[in-house]
Amino acid sequence: MSIRHRRPGFTLIELLVVIAIIGVLVGLLLPAVNAAREAGRRTQCMNNQKNIGLGLIGYFNAKNTFPNSVVWGEPDVTAAAPLAAAYEAGDMSFQLAGATPANPEHDLGPLHSWVVEILPYIDNQALYNDFNRNQVYFSIAGTTTNNLTVSATDIGILTCPNDDTIIQDQGNLSYVVNSGFNRWWWSGSGWNGQNTPPTTGHSVLFGADPQTARNNAKRTGVFWPGSIQGNKPWDHKTTVAAITDGSSTTVMLTENTLAGASTTSPYAQASGSPVVTNWASAHPNFVAFMASDDVCTGGTGSSNCTDGQLAPRAGGAGKFVDGPGWALANNKNTRENLNGGRVVGIEGGYPFPNSLHPGVIIAVMCDGSTKIISDTIDGTVWAKVMTPAGEYMDTPFKQLPVNQSDIAQ
Template identity: 30%
Template sequence: MIAIIAILIGLLLPAVQKVREAGARAKCANNLKQIGLAIHGYHDANNKLPASQYGDYSDPTAFGGPHFNSQSWSFLAFILPYLEQQNVYTTGNIPTATIATSSATGQAIPTYLCPSDQMSQLRTFSELSRYSQVTTLVGLTNYKGVLGSNFNYGDYANANPAFLYNGDGFWGANGLFSLDVWKAPITIVAITDGTSNTFMVGEDIWTPNYANGQQPGNGFAWAHAVEATLTCAMPPNNLTHPNGTPIDTTSTNASEWGSYHGFKSKHIGGVQFVYADGSVHFVSNAVPLSTYRALASYKGGEVLVDAP
């Protein structure tokens, strides 16, 4: 009898896990849907998409520079009032307070956490990253804005000299959440590739060595401009170099970081994105890289082949 029960449990467990993950994926999709609606709500109120405030090393006067002792708030901070988080926004003095001193920074925002990933249990983290300089308690995010597809780092570098800084990928990027887009905010009508063909926000997963990393953009703080973005230069859920060797996710050196700085999820087979029209889609790991990159730009004029 005990053996039969053990066999039944063994048969049922995978089914239970599959049902549980299906529910978590649906909740994740709903989170992305709410983020998309909040972005559109912000646009309706301000006639522009939310743009992260960011001051680079080359322009430390802009918002006080890049670090947590500045006002380099992310676009996720600006949509809080449209996610029923007006109190966090107001009491945290966003966007005039510095990130390090704001009471908002350490708040966990449920809509920013995917139930399939470890971040949904951690919720907050005492972070010492390139952009915090000092240890700061931060609320975490699984959801990050799309910088675009141009990128100057790692195996999947996709530089474009037509863009600012030779298409750096952070500044002068071709997606909706480039870090310098505050200089020329984007409106919905400027998305000439079509809102149904343009990524807005996708997923990321907890990677411990990147939580305190020293490469640009490492970290998971929803409050900080750089940490709330990723690139589509490399394939979704990319875990290998082009030659097939695995990426060392325990390393934060530039060559590993550059190939791993893309969108990732715990959902089997792909990553979920909210598009500029507010719809949410599951994008397969097998999507052609050219199509994936095309979906990341908003006015590239690319022809989509085998779009998801």
């Protein structure tokens, strides 16, 4: 009688069991692999921001001030109003009505951003030497190089590895500086993230009269626009003495994946031609960030901050609490919140912190330390870390001290 030998191999059922086991193992491993990759990208992003922060502090130590967020050329204008009209309309050329400068590339327009100023402090002295700071950043004037060529150069530490808006060889930027609650302290301009595309919002006036409002506005941020001359009435640079709330509790730099490079910016020159943007762009939407102007929504309309919504009030047990308006600095029911820009998708159309790190943003404080901040951070806490001197603002807007344990994730 012959004996049958079983043919070696798997039965169909055994094969299906093995495949199922492999599928389960892969399903278990993939989240861990993705988490490890994100941890690596987050670490790289933190290192990038740390190095940029050191560059800003290096500039600060050399000049005794932080740089302007952006620098403009503005001939024959002594007040802010003429330029404000163009700036508030989103005009990237900043061309003044009726103005005909002798040399537009020298005399008028958006010259450069804070990035240009710190190039020597982030190991890019050669780019700084080649950049003509008396010409607009997109200038094509030059014999061997020009500003457009320099500002289209990609610098590794200026981009987050999670930034999915990168355009090759266009001078990308993922990091932006703190511009308080006003993109321009002199005019008190807000930003309406609810519109499509987003537009200038209501006024953010920290005072009943213009001078009081401006003095308080300067205390809400660290980086403000300035002129190449440095002698205009609206010029302002932040000194160490202005950071009275503490450098370790004041945000200097954070992320915005909707900043930086664009070849088809929705903000056009007066002629209608598109404006290239990059790390040298002198429009604050592309290089700076702000907190929501919703904090100034009041009973008489959202036109100012003077309805008492920001004033400290009794909170029980003999303690005071911050005014309720500050909580709207980070409100998930609006687009004017941390990481709300993920649904905007317009480069330059979202001047608020925005990252692709799940649930967080990374920030550098004015002392150079880095912090991972939850995008659900309490709005009042976020308002306090935005302002370098919120505790010194006039009584209707005064902030109470911040608990450091409430800042980081």
